[in-house]
């Protein structure tokens with residue numbers, strides 16, 4: 210008999226979130242720690258292992274009642290080997306076999322994948338992309354990551370590195386990106402870039418929530434900034450839609466909170482500029498599962514493994 214429960218973990222640059230989920234991937238209990246409290250790699254790994262023990266103890270469960278642990282990670286991961294290539298925003302991780310290390314510590318099967326892939330898996334199974342055979346889910350934040358579902362399965366690519374929407378070039382000339390590319394989408398619509406634009410335009414720092422509020426109240430300069438975000442994102446999605454002929458594109462993450470300010474523009478650009486057959490088919494929707502998506506996706510992958 211397979212164990213009833215599963216553990217889903219979402220490791221981000223800011224938070225380490227651990228949750229216990231039941232068979233239907235409903236979160237039963239959750240624990241959130243600050244990633245920055247653990248500067249050394251070994252400390253962070255111990256915090257993950259200890260948290261699994263604490264979540265089990267809190268719910269009066271033993272190891273045998275948990276089938277597996279899944280972890281979403283903020284960087285490129287070889288999901289088959291359980292190998293972390295590196296994390297762009299957490300130093301000290303290079304070619305670390307986190308699966309092996311953790312399995313030795315906690316004695317439950319561990320599966321790892323990139324966080325954007327697992328968020329997409331969750332939205333596809335239980336959220337806004339449900340029912341679509343072909344879909345892409347993207348998260349807008351400091352980075353722009355995406356996960357692609359092709360014919361009902363997560364498409365990871367030949368080196369488990371597919372879905373880097375943020376590094377799609379959107380111009381011939383433009384800023385150089387950390388990835389080595391030029392004029393990457395992320396350099397136009399990543400959080401940092403928007404903040405820079407805001408400072409230049411208004412002469413002071415303004416939180417993005419406030420920028421959304423200002424735009425909604427008719428501030429033309431604020432509207433223009435969101436409009437440009439929608440334009441660049443829309444152009445990138447025209448390429449994606451023409452190439453993959455998707456049914457649904459789901460957008461989540463911090464910037465997506467700007468809501469209709471961005472969505473209206475993105476939908477307009479895609480409907481006007483993508484090829485008519487593809488444009489007619491695709492629905493562009495807001496993500497449903499919010500910040501729990503990563504943990505839910507991690508749990509689905511942990512339980513169902515390579516079949517997803």
Ligand SMILES: [Zn+2]
Pocket residue numbers: 375376386387388389390391393395
């Ligand atoms: Zn790039």
